[in-house]
Amino acid sequence: MAMNVSDYQGIWVYIEVKDGTVAPVSLELLGAGRALADKRGTELGGVLIGSGVKSLAPTLFAYGADVVYVYDDPIFAHYRTEPYMRALLDCCQKYKPEVLLYGATPTGKDLASAIATDLPTGLTADTTILDIEEDTGLLLASRPAFGGNIMATILCKKYRPQMATVRPKVMKALRPDPERTGRIVEEQIELHEEEMRTKVLEVVRETVKKARIDEAEIIVAGGKGMGSKEGFQLIHELANVLGAAVGASRDAVEAGWISHDHQVGQTGVTVTPKIYFAIGISGAIQHIVGMQNSELIIAINKDPNAPIFQSCHYGIVGDALEIVPLLIERLKEEMPKRRASVDVKEGVRHA
Numbered sequence: 001m002a003m004n005v006s007d008y009q010g011i012w013v014y015i016e017v018k019d020g021t022v023a024p025v026s027l028e029l030l031g032a033g034r035a036l037a038d039k040r041g042t043e044l045g046g047v048l049i050g051s052g053v054k055s056l057a058p059t060l061f062a063y064g065a066d067v068v069y070v071y072d073d074p075i076f077a078h079y080r081t082e083p084y085m086r087a088l089l090d091c092c093q094k095y096k097p098e099v100l101l102y103g104a105t106p107t108g109k110d111l112a113s114a115i116a117t118d119l120p121t122g123l124t125a126d127t128t129i130l131d132i133e134e135d136t137g138l139l140l141a142s143r144p145a146f147g148g149n150i151m152a153t154i155l156c157k158k159y160r161p162q163m164a165t166v167r168p169k170v171m172k173a174l175r176p177d178p179e180r181t182g183r184i185v186e187e188q189i190e191l192h193e194e195e196m197r198t199k200v201l202e203v204v205r206e207t208v209k210k211a212r213i214d215e216a217e218i219i220v221a222g223g224k225g226m227g228s229k230e231g232f233q234l235i236h237e238l239a240n241v242l243g244a245a246v247g248a249s250r251d252a253v254e255a256g257w258i259s260h261d262h263q264v265g266q267t268g269v270t271v272t273p274k275i276y277f278a279i280g281i282s283g284a285i286q287h288i289v290g291m292q293n294s295e296l297i298i299a300i301n302k303d304p305n306a307p308i309f310q311s312c313h314y315g316i317v318g319d320a321l322e323i324v325p326l327l328i329e330r331l332k333e334e335m336p337k338r339r340a341s342v343d344v345k346e347g348v349r350h351a
């Protein structure tokens with residue numbers, strides 16, 4: 001069924017709320033949405049669904065929203081697809097946005113795909129670049145495809161709203177301006193708890209010790225070439241002397257030598273440290289896309305034809321099981337000296 005696209009106006013962001021606060025990705029999307037709305041000469045809207053959430057509207061104005069649509073009801077106390085989808089559908093049908101953006105989080109992805117099939121309209125998942133054509137209002141949603149080798153720009157020409165989920169930490173939130181205000185539109189829909197197919201019985205919070213390789217300045221990553229779990233211990237030891245985080249290829253993870261949160265690459269984490277050691281890693285494209293923007297890449301591999309040597313700044317051809325222990329030994333001597341000299345300089349600076 002064709003729709004009249006000119007009936008649709010405004011750039012919207014679905015506002016995700018966690019523990020009574022706005023999720024950072026939603027603030028980032030307001031920043032990105034503001035630029036799109038200005039280019040298109042239209043309003044930036046936020047859709048706020050939850051229980052006791054109306055008080056968050058001023059925060060959204062401060063971060064760039066012009067109008068905030070609020071569905072505030074105890075039935076929205078915890079995220080569930082059904083009631084949230086019904087509220088958001090109601091809002092889209094009533095106010096007809098041109099663009100609707102979501103964070104690519106578990107909640108955003110779930111809600112966006114439910115809305116896309118129900119409306120129906122197009123959805124681009126995991127976008128990293130957004131732009132809009134000023135005159136036509138066509139959203140240009142770009143994302144890496146084929147293992148990051150190409151960027152695909154995806155358009156939704158005939159259906160509205162044009163929807164995209166956007167990766168967290170890619171867009172920039174604006175500096176909040178507490179003086180900015182806007183319109184609050186309060187909405188309600190009739191929903192009955194007994195008609196809901198899902199009930200939240202309990203929310204379990206688990207503290208997971210994350211590897212946090214995405215924030216490390218130095219990463220020592222090991223691959224299948226370390227030979228065994230014992231061999232992989234050398235990676236931990238080298239990381240230890242350097243004060244570095246430990247990364248791994250998927251094959252090392254699949255061998256059970258280290259947990260998945262250390263995996264670098266297409267199906268792992270993307271990292272950009274100052275120094276990246278790739279040790280016993282062949283350099284498959286799926287690994288390279290996760291570390292190629294590191295400032296300095298040092299590879300150790302016994303195969304001089306390993307593809308990793310195409311992507312490194314320094315390469316050592318040799319057996320990692322021999323080279324890494326030598327490196328550790330040497331660094332154990334050097335690192336304390338370097339630290340001491342830094343301490344002296346710091347001392348002078350602070351004196």
Ligand SMILES: Cc1cc2nc3c(=O)[nH]c(=O)nc-3n(C[C@H](O)[C@H](O)[C@H](O)COP(=O)(O)OP(=O)(O)OC[C@H]3O[C@@H](n4cnc5c(N)ncnc54)[C@H](O)[C@@H]3O)c2cc1C
Binds near residue numbers: 227280301321
């Ligand atoms: C859809 C998809 C997604 C994927 N996602 C990821 C991802 O996120 N991350 C990822 O890493 N992979 C990913 N892969 C897998 C990827 O294609 C490779 O299979 C993987 O990266 C290979 O890991 P590796 O380099 O440790 O092992 P191998 O390819 O087996 O390489 C081991 C290397 O170690 C060298 N070596 C052996 N012994 C020694 C020694 N003693 N000293 C020095 N060097 C030695 C060998 O010469 C070889 O180059 C994905 C694959 C697919 C299809």
